[in-house]
Amino acid sequence: MAVKVRIPTPLQRMTGGAAVVEVPASTVQQVIENLESQFQGFKRRLCEEDGSLRRYVNIFVNDEDIRFLQGAKTRLKDGDELSIVPAISGG
DSSP states (O other): OEEEEEOOGGGGGGGTTOSEEEEEOSBHHHHHHHHHHHSTTHHHHHBOTTSOBOTTEEEEETTEEGGGTTGGGOBOOTTOEEEEEEOOOOO
C-alpha cells in the first residue's frame, strides 16, 4: 500500500530535491519510519527523542490534521496523501 508524502521545502534536500515521495505504510508512524529508512536523519527532524512528534510539525492526511484523528496511529489506505507542514510563527 503506497502513500504519497508531500515534503516541505526545508526537508527536500534530504529527499534529493523531491517534493513528493511514495512510501508503503498503513499508519502515520510507519510513514515516519519508512522515511527514516529511505532518508537517514528524517525522523529526527519530525520527532522528539521519545518518538513523539515535535510541537512545530503538523501532519495532515487528506487535508485532516492527525491531532484530530488518532495522531501517529492514524490508519492510512492506498492512495492517501500525507502532508508534512512545519509550523510558522509570526509576530
